[in-house]
Amino acid sequence: MQRRVVYPNRVLPYLLLAPQIIITVVFFIYPAAEAIRQALYQQDPFGLNAQFVWFENFALVLQDPHYWEAARVTLIFSLAVTLLAMAPALLLAVMADRVVRGAAGYRTLIVWPYAIAPAVAAVLWLFIFHPDIGYVGQGLLALGIPWDYRMNGAQALLLVILVSAWKQISYNFLFFLAALQSIPRSITEAAAIDGASGMRGFWLITFPLLSHITFFLLVVNLIYSLFDTFGVIHALTQGGPGVATTTLMYSIYRDGVVNVDLGGSSAQSVILMAGVILLTMLQFRYLEKRVHY
Amino acid sequence: MRRPHNWLAHFILILGALIFAFPIYLAAIGSSHDAGTIGRGQMPLLPGDQWLTNYQQALQSGQGERVRGNPALGLMQNSLIMALGITFGKIAVSLLSAYAVVFFRFPGRMFFFWLIFLTLMLPVEVRIIPTYAVVADFGMVNTFEGLIIPLIASATATLLFRQFFLTIPDELVDAAKMDGAGPMRFFWSILLPLSRTNIAALFVIMFIYGWNQYLWPLLITTSSQMQTVIVGIVKMIGTGEAQTDWHLIMATTVLALLPPVMVIILMQRWFVKGLVDADK
Numbered sequence: 418m419q420r421r422v423v424y425p426n427r428v429l430p431y432l433l434l435a436p437q438i439i440i441t442v443v444f445f446i447y448p449a450a451e452a453i454r455q456a457l458y459q460q461d462p463f464g465l466n467a468q469f470v471w472f473e474n475f476a477l478v479l480q481d482p483h484y485w486e487a488a489r490v491t492l493i494f495s496l497a498v499t500l501l502a503m504a505p506a507l508l509l510a511v512m513a514d515r516v517v518r519g520a521a522g523y524r525t526l527i528v529w530p531y532a533i534a535p536a537v538a539a540v541l542w543l544f545i546f547h548p549d550i551g552y553v554g555q556g557l558l559a560l561g562i563p564w565d566y567r568m569n570g571a572q573a574l575l576l577v578i579l580v581s582a583w584k585q586i587s588y589n590f591l592f593f594l595a596a597l598q599s600i601p602r603s604i605t606e607a608a609a610i611d612g613a614s615g616m617r618g619f620w621l622i623t624f625p626l627l628s629h630i631t632f633f634l635l636v637v638n639l640i641y642s643l644f645d646t647f648g649v650i651h652a653l654t655q656g657g658p659g660v661a662t663t664t665l666m667y668s669i670y671r672d673g674v675v676n677v678d679l680g681g682s683s684a685q686s687v688i689l690m691a692g693v694i695l696l697t698m699l700q701f702r703y704l705e706k707r708v709h710y
Numbered sequence: 711m712r713r714p715h716n717w718l719a720h721f722i723l724i725l726g727a728l729i730f731a732f733p734i735y736l737a738a739i740g741s742s743h744d745a746g747t748i749g750r751g752q753m754p755l756l757p758g759d760q761w762l763t764n765y766q767q768a769l770q771s772g773q774g775e776r777v778r779g780n781p782a783l784g785l786m787q788n789s790l791i792m793a794l795g796i797t798f799g800k801i802a803v804s805l806l807s808a809y810a811v812v813f814f815r816f817p818g819r820m821f822f823f824w825l826i827f828l829t830l831m832l833p834v835e836v837r838i839i840p841t842y843a844v845v846a847d848f849g850m851v852n853t854f855e856g857l858i859i860p861l862i863a864s865a866t867a868t869l870l871f872r873q874f875f876l877t878i879p880d881e882l883v884d885a886a887k888m889d890g891a892g893p894m895r896f897f898w899s900i901l902l903p904l905s906r907t908n909i910a911a912l913f914v915i916m917f918i919y920g921w922n923q924y925l926w927p928l929l930i931t932t933s934s935q936m937q938t939v940i941v942g943i944v945k946m947i948g949t950g951e952a953q954t955d956w957h958l959i960m961a962t963t964v965l966a967l968l969p970p971v972m973v974i975i976l977m978q979r980w981f982v983k984g985l986v987d988a989d990k
Contacts, residue, residue, distance in 0.1 A: 423813055423814055423815050423883075424813055424814055424893040424896075425815075426814060426816075426893060427816070429810075429814065429893055429894075430810040430811075430814035430816045430819070431810075431816070433806040433807060433809055433810035433814075434806070434807050434810045434811075434822050436802075436803045436806065436807075437803045437804065437806070437807040437826060437863055437864075437868065438807075438822060438825065438826070440803065440859065440860070440862060440863040441825060441826060441828075441829055441863045442825075443844060444841055444844060444845075444859070444860040444863065445828070445829045445832050445837075445863060446825070446828070446832075447840075447844065448837040448840035448841040448843075448844055449832050449836075449837050449840070451837075451840035451843070451844075452836070452837045452839070452840050455839075455840065505726070508722065509722065509723060509726045512718075512719040512720075512722045512723050512726075513719075513723060515716065515719045516716060516719045516720060516723065519720075523723045523727065524978075524982075525975060525978060526723075526726075526727035526730065526731065527723070527726055527727060527730060528974065528978065528981075528982070529730070529971050529974050529975060530730050531918070531974060532918050532922075532967075532970035532971045532973065532974040533922075533967060533970070533971070534921070534922035534924060534940050534966075534970075535922070535924065536922075536924045536940050536941075536943070536944050537922075537940060537943065537963060537966055537967060538733075539944075540737075540943055540944070540947065540959070540963050541733035541734060541736075541737055541963065542733055543947070543950065544733065544736055544737055544740060544753075544956075544960065545732075545733060545736060547950065549751050550748055550749065550751050550753055550956065551753070552736075552753065555751060567949075567950060583729075583730075586730075587730075588985075591982060591985060591986065592985075592986060595982075595986045640833075644833050644835040644836075647835060647924065647925050648922075648924035648925070648940075648944075651924070651925075651928075651944065652944045652947065666835055669835070669836070669838070670838065670925070673838065673839045674838070674839070674929065679839060682839060683839070683840075686836045686837060686838075686839075689836050690831075690832065690836045690837070693831055693832075693833065693836065694831045697830055697831045
């Protein structure tokens, strides 16, 4: 879409763009290029010497069993978070779409966790799942289940999944609700007359109409689970016990910031960057159908 | 049509609301008891009588028997400056670039547009170390500039404003031109007032984004003077021992929750509109 009427001006548009472009180049493009460059060098721990090593860092990363373990954890973590953040959100949205009385009130009560930082969500649930002071933690122990997410890797992973999903439900809820409310009543009513109502009507008529938004949310939630959940993991388990909750993102942080292995951490960054670009392009395919350039 | 099973809908919604509210309720209750009560593993379900003492301790000292934190007042102030800086920075920078892209024709227009778009694909998390190195080279470690400036480029906000600007009728621009309004005059007197709703919506989203930053402040602030409240809480918890000043941690957590939750509840109308528009 093009505007017909524009301002003729040679200098002004560049001045207007300057702040955004300068920040983008200095803090986005250059560091990303730098990450790619560092991934091709091997540095001594003091940063004094760097040797060009082609793809050796990538080879080292891909041969490292820890990296594949992190990839496995990330896969389980991301899929579980995405599923657990989307399914309850859809259920709640369908219910909120159905009620008339109190709809606005329910929306407020379900929307506000969006405002909670992932790290703070972790702290809130720690008060509940802590084996010594938390209600659920104590309850599980009383039932004879040896609950301690600080010692048991599977329990740690379960907890970071639950917290990360919990925090994201509000976001998905809003999008599902908006999509449901844009479906014309006449469609669902016609389906009901034809005998497709209730659960059957939902899966036959309503859900296919939500396929667009579902796909969009799938990508958004995967990206969320890859990056924004860093705070949850850092606050709750620090990637442990062992490497049980070390995702690819956490591994970049640990190798780069804690262990100061620049080449290895950069190589991991570049691999993950490629993943994000792929996911974003998938998202574009969705955008293409709605945005007119 | 909607009469049957409505009780089920209400039941599920109430259950959902409770699952969201319970952890916050518990943190608020915990912040009203003394450290011993919680540490013994007998977390009460009803409020205690230590509200004033605990919040005073959290706000003014942040120091308990085991926890060596910073006064929450200072932490909150840092978070607020960072959040507002990021919010206004993002909105200003994006308004200007969307204006340039929509209302002017100039060589390289699409190139710049895509350059801005590219930032969507480069989250700070995948380039933490080189970005940190740039900030360190500028001497911006432990400064608000270092916390704020690298985060204020925004493809999302630019896209949202661009979408909105495209809906402004050409006749309006023509009329402004005929009345002798230059490009900046048009921007200030016509475009900016028309963008109020979009600005409000982005304010909510970006304020929450800014306040909730975690990894970036964790890297950029090494001095406790510059710490943000969310980083501060996680530091207070440490390894999560049972015997710690839980009352202090819970009070600080409640304090850290309040600003973004207030913003989202008070500005809910704009927020919902902005979120759904911005990401579509």
